[in-house]
Amino acid sequence: MSAETDLAPRAAELRAQLHHHAHLYYVLDAPALPDAEYDRLFQELQAIEAAHPELLTADSPTQRVIGRVLDGFTPVRHAVPMLSIRTETDTTAAGATAFDERVRRELALSPEAPPVAYNAELKFDGLALNLRYEHGVLVQAATRGDGETGEDVTQNIRTIGQIPLRLRGEAESLPPVLEVRGEVYMRRDDFERLNERQREKGEKTYINPRNTAAGAVRQLDPAITAQRPLSFYAYGLGEVQGWAQPPTHSATLDALAAFGLPVCADRAVALGAEGLVAFHAAMGAKRDALPFDIDGVVYKVDSVELQQRLGFVTREPRWAVAHKYPAQEQLTRLNAIEIQVGRTGKLTPVAKLEPVFVGGTTVSNATLHNVFELRRKGVRVGDTVIVRRAGDVIPEVVGRVPGERAAYVPNFRQPTACPVCGSRVLREKGGMDHRCTGGLFCAAQRKQALLHFAGRRAMDIEGLGDKLVDQLVDGGLIRTLPELYKLGVAKLAALERFGEKSAANLVAGLEKSKTTTFARFLYALGIRQVGETTAKDLARHFGGIDRLMAASVEELLQVKDVGPIVAQSIRTFFDQPHNVEVVEQLRAAGIHWPEQEAALGPQPLAGKTLVLTGTLPTLSRDEAKALIEAAGGKVSGSVSKKTNFVVAGEEAGSKLDKARELGVPVLDEAGLQELLRADD
Numbered sequence: 127m128s129a130e131t132d133l134a135p136r137a138a139e140l141r142a143q144l145h146h147h148a149h150l151y152y153v154l155d156a157p158a159l160p161d162a163e164y165d166r167l168f169q170e171l172q173a174i175e176a177a178h179p180e181l182l183t184a185d186s187p188t189q190r191v192i193g194r195v196l197d198g199f200t201p202v203r204h205a206v207p208m209l210s211i212r213t214e215t216d217t218t219a220a221g222a223t224a225f226d227e228r229v230r231r232e233l234a235l236s237p238e239a240p241p242v243a244y245n246a247e248l249k250f251d252g253l254a255l256n257l258r259y260e261h262g263v264l265v266q267a268a269t270r271g272d273g274e275t276g277e278d279v280t281q282n283i284r285t286i287g288q289i290p291l292r293l294r295g296e297a298e299s300l301p302p303v304l305e306v307r308g309e310v311y312m313r314r315d316d317f318e319r320l321n322e323r324q325r326e327k328g329e330k331t332y333i334n335p336r337n338t339a340a341g342a343v344r345q346l347d348p349a350i351t352a353q354r355p356l357s358f359y360a361y362g363l364g365e366v367q368g369w370a371q372p373p374t375h376s377a378t379l380d381a382l383a384a385f386g387l388p389v390c391a392d393r394a395v396a397l398g399a400e401g402l403v404a405f406h407a408a409m410g411a412k413r414d415a416l417p418f419d420i421d422g423v424v425y426k427v428d429s430v431e432l433q434q435r436l437g438f439v440t441r442e443p444r445w446a447v448a449h450k451y452p453a454q455e456q457l458t459r460l461n462a463i464e465i466q467v468g469r470t471g472k473l474t475p476v477a478k479l480e481p482v483f484v485g486g487t488t489v490s491n492a493t494l495h496n497v498f499e500l501r502r503k504g505v506r507v508g509d510t511v512i513v514r515r516a517g518d519v520i521p522e523v524v525g526r527v528p529g530e531r532a533a534y535v536p537n538f539r540q541p542t543a544c545p546v547c548g549s550r551v552l553r554e555k556g557g558m559d560h561r562c563t564g565g566l567f568c569a570a571q572r573k574q575a576l577l578h579f580a581g582r583r584a585m586d587i588e589g590l591g592d593k594l595v596d597q598l599v600d601g602g603l604i605r606t607l608p609e610l611y612k613l614g615v616a617k618l619a620a621l622e623r624f625g626e627k628s629a630a631n632l633v634a635g636l637e638k639s640k641t642t643t644f645a646r647f648l649y650a651l652g653i654r655q656v657g658e659t660t661a662k663d664l665a666r667h668f669g670g671i672d673r674l675m676a677a678s679v680e681e682l683l684q685v686k687d688v689g690p691i692v693a694q695s696i697r698t699f700f701d702q703p704h705n706v707e708v709v710e711q712l713r714a715a716g717i718h719w720p721e722q723e724a725a726l727g728p729q730p731l732a733g734k735t736l737v738l739t740g741t742l743p744t745l746s747r748d749e750a751k752a753l754i755e756a757a758g759g760k761v762s763g764s765v766s767k768k769t770n771f772v773v774a775g776e777e778a779g780s781k782l783d784k785a786r787e788l789g790v791p792v793l794d795e796a797g798l799q800e801l802l803r804a805d806d
């Protein structure tokens with residue numbers, strides 16, 4: 127058997143696979159494979175065709191741009207075809223050098239000739255668009271389609287704020303026809319926010335910004351496109367009439383920017399291979415920090431005249447190349463699913479992966495977000511999954527590659543007990559997240575709890591910062607909050623890089639923190655949903671911690687601004703015996719707050735302003751004032767529209783007249799007493 131007949135079936139198989147995946151990618155915006163995997167198949171086919179030209183078919187995906195007009199869109203015939211770009215997959219510097227050598231060879235430049243000038247730019251990962259401006263007005267926007275014919279998406283594109291509907295400049299000086307080419311993309315933060323919202327609603331999340339942007343542009347209903355946060359960068363030209371294009375590509379981009387089109391600032395004119403290598407390295411270093419995904423950089427011969435001399439091969443210009451970076455999505459095996467307990471007690475299923483090089487680093491753990499999302503994605507241990515790592519976003523498993531499973535694998539089950547501390551795991555009503563109820567008792571939550579407890583607006587413990595908390599918890603010196611107060615100078619001074627003096631300072635800080643307020647103490651406990659303000663309201667309402675700990679959800683709901691979620695969270699916290707124990711131990715350690723605060727009762731006058739005038743039969747002015755304030759009210763010296771009540775006694779003067787004039791209710795002492803009892 128000859129090599130040809132050997133490879134023919136493989137070539138046919140590759141063509142079929144590539145066609146199938148290109149359809150999913152270009153037509154349905156729903157790829158089933160990472161790009162890197164698609165590229166590998168593509169290159170395998172290219173290699174076979176290069177070695178055996180007789181196996182090349184006219185419909186091979188290597189020979190033309192694949193893509194099709196989706197039903198429902200009006201086809202647009204491109205005046206100038208929208209091509210692909212040859213890809214240099216060697217992600218090392220050699221990729222740039224190879225291109226420069228090819229260009230020099232094709233231009234028949236001698237080794238002594240000066241370096242070729244290139245315009246180096248980013249390769250945005252989105253969807254190509256052709257924007258047609260006639261006399262400065264946007265008249266049509268079209269997708270690339272198969273390169274010859276695209277889809278009319280004008281109405282959708284009009285919803286993208288960054289794309290000018292009218293070019294900048296004097297009407298007479300604007301070109302009769304100017305087609306601008308560029309990329310619609312979605313910023314990473316916009317994409318993350320979109321997915322966060324989907325997750326909160328328990329709905330399907332999007333795979334990556336590229337496909338989300340492409341899907342958003344290719345909506346039949348522009349109202350849907352309008353809801354997606356899309357961005358745009360211009361990078362080239364289509365048909366032009368009545369406008370003298372500048373002699374270089376870089377100057378053309380400047381001209382587009384002057385027309386008011388968004389042009390990316392991360393571009394440079396690079397001289398020769400050396401310049402390209404430097405640009406590739408610089409952008410590679412910057413890649414993670416960019417607010418959007420790029421899959422590489424693009425080098426274009428800068429001189430328009432040289433571009434014309436170089437011309438095109440079937441589907442690509444000879445004067446441009448895309449030089450890739452390591453892919454941000456890769457396939458790997460899911461070896462196990464573990465539960466990680468975060469600092470707020472949130473349980474996150476984490477994928478343990480066969481280590482894989484993705485987005486420039488080796489990844490062996492990736493988040494699966496929550497158990498609902500995990501189920502929706504249908505991933506199970508043993509599956510081949512797609513891992514995405516882009517920028518500083520934590521690596522995630524975005525899905526599985528459809529395929530048979532060798533054996534039955536049970537679905538992942540959410541544990542009912544915290545894997546770290548054994549406390550019960552609960553899900554908030556209506557929420558998607560499961561949490562450990564261990565609170566202060568849970569080691570996973572301990573560091574965060576300690577830092578919060580020591581915070582300036584909580585117990586305000588001077589000298590207890592990040593590093594020390596790490597040392598204390600990792601060294602096993604502290605397992606529960608009360609143990610903080612058992613740390614002596616000797617124990618502390620024994621810590622690495624911690625001197626006698628700092629130890630003494632911290633102990634003094636701890637001592638000082640023992641005198642606090644009920645509200646601060648409550649806030650310091652770190653009960654979910656209980657912020658500073660709620661802590662103050664609770665302290666005022668209940669007066670003492672014992673009453674609070676015993677309060678039912680119904681009683682908690684009586685507190686100003688406390689709704690069902692907050693009330694339930696407080697109840698859940700104190701339902702855990704170890705949390706009650708922590709409170710007891712902290713009080714036993716000497717934490718205390720002034721008595722008068724604890725004596726505060728209910729707040730029938732909360733938010734009310736009263737004015738006192740004249741002499742009351744039994745109460746002195748000061749006594750009345752103290753009673754009103756203890757009930758949460760305020761006493762003011764003058765009557766205004768904001769006054770809720772005027773309390774009038776014998777010989778009341780002008781304040782009473784003012785109250786009548788403004789229609790403010792007037793009470794006597796008995797009326798006041800009744801108000802004070804109102805909440806009993």
Ligand SMILES: NC(=O)c1ccc[n+]([C@@H]2O[C@H](COP(=O)([O-])OP(=O)(O)OC[C@H]3O[C@@H](n4cnc5c(N)ncnc54)[C@H](O)[C@@H]3O)[C@@H](O)[C@H]2O)c1
Pocket residue numbers: 147148150151152157158159160161162164165209210211213247248249250251252253254255270308309361362421424448
């Ligand atoms: N995952 C899959 O199943 C699947 C299937 C098909 C294709 N793909 C991916 O699609 C890509 C191949 O697509 P292609 O052949 O259409 O070409 P290409 O996307 O590699 O290159 C051409 C495109 O680059 C874009 N581009 C971005 N920045 C640019 C710039 N500064 N200047 C010029 N163009 C710029 C334009 O949209 C242009 O259409 C590969 O990355 C491949 O992995 C993936």
Ligand SMILES: [Zn+2]
Pocket residue numbers: 467544545546547548549562563564565568569570
């Ligand atoms: Zn726990």
